[in-house]
Amino acid sequence: MSAGGNIGERLMATGARHYGDIRATAQKWLEEVEIPANRIDDLPTTFSGGMQQRLQIARNLVTHPKLVFMDEPTGGLDVSVQARLLDLLRGLVMELNLAVVIVTHDLGVARLLADRLLVMKQGKVVESGLTDRVLDDPHHPYTQLLVSSVLQN
Incomplete structure (x- = not known):
């Protein structure tokens, strides 16, 4: 299925039926995620890993x-x-x-994207709070270990 078809499939699942509107919306969302609109008919397998990830983001956000x-x-x-x-x-x-x-296991991603953070160990929350507080002043030994392991690498 094409990149546009991937996005359009989600629209059709929510009741959209007009081909022109679906295609126009798919083009808009490709551009939103920095994929050139002229790639709408290309197969996702021809995309780089980053483009494939951005296509999935568009596919998931198209339904608002x-x-x-x-x-x-x-x-x-x-x-x-x-x-x-x-x-x-x-x-x-x-x-x-x-x-x-x-x-995520990537504390850099967590710091960049998260306002609040839950640290889990073996399926249980061991620490939670504002991201900067948890990462800059971890209280639980497991959180301390995670943060120190990132600092050592």
Whole structure:
């Protein structure tokens, strides 16, 4: 299925039926996530990893959700692509006034995107609070270990 078809499929699931409107909306969302609109008919397999991730973001935001769940949004991407994706995500979250739940092992991603942080160990929350407080002054030994391991690398 094409990039536009990936986005259009979500619109059709919410009741959209007019091909022209679906295609125009798909083009708009490709541009929103910094994918050239002329790639609308291309297969996602021809996209780079970062472009594939941005396509999935467009696919998920096209229906205007209030809450978005992201599991390791930058996993498997090189550092420069991660930075670009994080900038895009931060902008979209602010522009669209989204609430986002992010699952990540990357404390840099958490610091950049999260207002509040939950640190979990073996399925249990061991520490929570404002992101800067938790990362700058961790209280739980596990959180201290996580933060110190990042500082050592």
